[in-house]
Structure formats: structure tokens, C-alpha cells
Amino acid sequence: MSQRTSHGAASGPKILDGKTLSRAVARTVTAHVTTLSSKINRAPGLAVILVGENPASKTYVASKHRFAKECGLETFDSHLPASVTREELAAVIEGYNHNDKVDGILLQLPLPAPLDGSEFVRMIAPEKDADGLHPANQGLLLQGAPAPRPCTPLGVMTMLDLAMSDITLGETTTLADLPRASLAGKSAVVIGRSQLVGKPMGFLLLERNATVTFAHSKTTDLPGVCRAADIVVAAVGVPRLVKRDWVKPGAIVLDVGINRLPDGKLCGDVDYDDVAPVASAITPVPGGVGPMTVAMLISNTVSNCARRNGVVL
Ligand code: NAD
Numbered sequence: 001m002s003q004r005t006s007h008g009a010a011s012g013p014k015i016l017d018g019k020t021l022s023r024a025v026a027r028t029v030t031a032h033v034t035t036l037s038s039k040i041n042r043a044p045g046l047a048v049i050l051v052g053e054n055p056a057s058k059t060y061v062a063s064k065h066r067f068a069k070e071c072g073l074e075t076f077d078s079h080l081p082a083s084v085t086r087e088e089l090a091a092v093i094e095g096y097n098h099n100d101k102v103d104g105i106l107l108q109l110p111l112p113a114p115l116d117g118s119e120f121v122r123m124i125a126p127e128k129d130a131d132g133l134h135p136a137n138q139g140l141l142l143q144g145a146p147a148p149r150p151c152t153p154l155g156v157m158t159m160l161d162l163a164m165s166d167i168t169l170g171e172t173t174t175l176a177d178l179p180r181a182s183l184a185g186k187s188a189v190v191i192g193r194s195q196l197v198g199k200p201m202g203f204l205l206l207e208r209n210a211t212v213t214f215a216h217s218k219t220t221d222l223p224g225v226c227r228a229a230d231i232v233v234a235a236v237g238v239p240r241l242v243k244r245d246w247v248k249p250g251a252i253v254l255d256v257g258i259n260r261l262p263d264g265k266l267c268g269d270v271d272y273d274d275v276a277p278v279a280s281a282i283t284p285v286p287g288g289v290g291p292m293t294v295a296m297l298i299s300n301t302v303s304n305c306a307r308r309n310g311v312v313l
Contacts, residue, residue, distance in 0.1 A: 014281040018291040025295035028175040033072040044305035045074040047096040052082035052112040082112040097125040104130030104301025148300045153201040155292025163281035183210035192235035234269035242270040
């Protein structure tokens with residue numbers, strides 16, 4: 001598998017390394033934290049709420065916490081037992097809504113049954129929504145108005161910028177070095193239509209002028225629909241669903257899926273080894289979209305802080 005820095009399938013795909021790109025986000029966010037802290041006399045604050053002992057959730061929360069600390073944010077933690085009542089969890093969220101030092105609230109999903117995640121996401125003050133999942137913020141996304149955007153699609157868009165640029169990521173690269181790709185004239189297919197990923201993903205692509213198709217479990221001829229696209233985003237949850245003959249030669253392939261195989265290894269929704277030879281750029285799993293989701297959560301929190309305090313970064 002060869003690494004390359006410009007696009008075109010002839011010399012192998014450009015591997016979109018989410019870990020390295022997330023370092024560029026960290027440098028940008030750290031600089032913003034310094035600017036903000038000097039203006040408002042405190043660091044931006046992230047509150048992290050974890051309910052129960054789900055091992056995957058604990059791992060995600062730990063990496064978000066680490067990233068926030070590294071960028072200089074203040075963090076607030078609530079680890080609640082799975083037996084927490086609806087009222088107790090609501091009170092924790094309400095407490096952070098009223099805590100002026102908190103700019104971002106992360107409620108790690110899924111919540112243990114019988115708690116309903118969407119009910120509690122709605123309790124988060126929209127201006128403190130770190131994940132960009134509050135219905136008010138999803139409405140603002142549809143309107144194209146400023147608001148926190150869902151982290152995973154936001155991370156995918158930054159990977160797309162990398163895919164379409166000629167920059168080589170280095171130890172001092174920041175997001176300012178990465179031009180925003182114009183998607184005018186490009187066709188994009190998003191496989192998956194969830195609230196969390198597929199739907200907002202499509203609207204972020206549309207915002208950049210791509211011609212977007214949403215594909216899903218009821219789509220007929222999914223391979224044909226994908227083959228027509230310049231950009232394929234897979235957010236399905238089916239291991240290695242997307243095969244080589246689904247992908248137009250030279251297309252950019254962004255794999256959101258995280259699937260655990262029976263042998264314990266992780267894989268995406270794209271059959272990476274099969275597809276990579278025909279793609280111009282592709283994300284690996286793990287090490288692709290996952291680290292960018294974490295980075296964007298912290299970036300959203302800092303943007304929330306700036307917006308709440310009228311600071312232009
Ligand atoms: P979801 O289950 O809510 O939605 C899956 C979507 O895929 C649905 O809209 C469904 O219509 C569609 N679908 C299911 N089977 C299909 C098929 N055979 N053909 C076509 N479409 C089909 O899942 P989600 O929350 O959107 O997550 C999708 C994947 O992304 C999962 O693997 C999840 O673990 C992963 N994920 C990764 C990150 C990250 O940071 N990398 C973040 C969120 C989710």
C-alpha cells in the first residue's frame with residue numbers, strides 16, 4: 001500500500017490519516033484556547049457525562065478527555081451509575097447548563113436502558129451542545145446558520161479537505177494550512193441516514209455545493225448508486241460492505257463505520273484492501289474518521305465558548 005500526497009488512482013490512493021490530521025486540529029484548537037483564555041480570563045470548559053460502565057463508552061470518553069486536557073480546556077466529569085434515575089441525570093445536565101464555566105456538554109451515548117439518549121440530548125442547552133446533536137442545532141444546520149455541527153460529519157469534511165488538497169501534513173500543520181475544498185460539480189453518495197451521521201453528513205456536503213444522494217437499507221442497486229459518485233461516505237455499520245466494483249475509479253472514499261469482527265479486530269464499512277487500489281483517497285479503520293470525531297468535539301466546545309462570549313477566532 002503506497003502513501004501519496006496528490007490525488008489520482010494511478011500511483012495508489014492517498015491514505016487519509018485521521019490521527020495525524022487530528023494533531024493539526026489540536027494545534028489549531030490550542031491556539032484558539034490561548035486567545036480565548038486571555039480575553040475571557042478562563043479556559044473553555046467541557047463537561048463529560050458518562051452513565052454506566054460500557055467499555056467502549058469509557059474508552060471514547062477517556063480519549064475525548066485526554067484531547068481536551070492537551071488543548072488546555074478545563075474539564076468537568078460526571079460518571080454516574082447505570083442505576084441513575086431520570087431525575088438525577090436531568091439534574092446533572094441542568095447543573096452544567098447553568099455553570100458559566102462550561103461551554104460544551106458531552107453526554108456519552110448510548111445510555112443504558114431504560115434511559116433514552118435523545119430525551120436527554122434535548123435537555124442540553126443548545127449553545128452548549130458539544131456533539132451538535134440537539135434538534136435546534138440540527139435545524140440550524142438545515143438553515144445553513146452558525147451552530148455546533150455533528151462531530152463525525154464535521155471530521156469527515158476535514159478529511160475531504162485533506163483528500164482534495166496537495167498539502168503534506170507535518171509537525172506544524174494547522175487547519176489554517178488546509179484549504180476548504182469546493183465540491184461544486186462533484187457528486188457524493190452518503191450510505192446511511194442516521195441522525196448521528198448520515199443525515200447531517202449529507203447536509204454538510206450540500207452546504208459545500210456537492211450534488212448529494214442519500215442511500216440506505218431500502219435503496220435498490222446500491223452498488224450502482226455508489227459507482228456514480230465522486231465521493232462515497234459509508235456510515236452503515238455493516239463490515240466491509242463497500243466493494244471495489246461499487247467505486248468509480250478515482251473516487252474519494254470516507255469510511256465512518258466501526259465494526260468489531262469475531263476475532264476482536266476492528267474494520268470499517270468499506271472493504272479497504274479491495275477498494276483502496278481504485279480510490280484516489282481513502283480513510284483507514286481504525287485511525288481514520290474515529291480520531292477526527294474526538295478532535296471535532298473539542299473544536300466544537302471551543303467554538304461554543306467563542307460564540308457565547310462574542311469572540312471571533
Ligand atoms: P445507524 O445504525 O443509526 O444507521 C445505519 C444506517 O445504515 C441506517 O440509516 C440504515 O438505513 C443504513 N443501512 C443499514 N444496513 C444497510 C445496508 N445493508 N445497505 C445500505 N444501508 C444500510 O448507525 P450510525 O450511528 O449512523 O453509525 C454507522 C456506523 O458508523 C457504525 O458502524 C458506527 O459504529 C459508526 N460510527 C462511527 C463513528 C466514528 O467516529 N468513526 C461515529 C459514529 C458512528
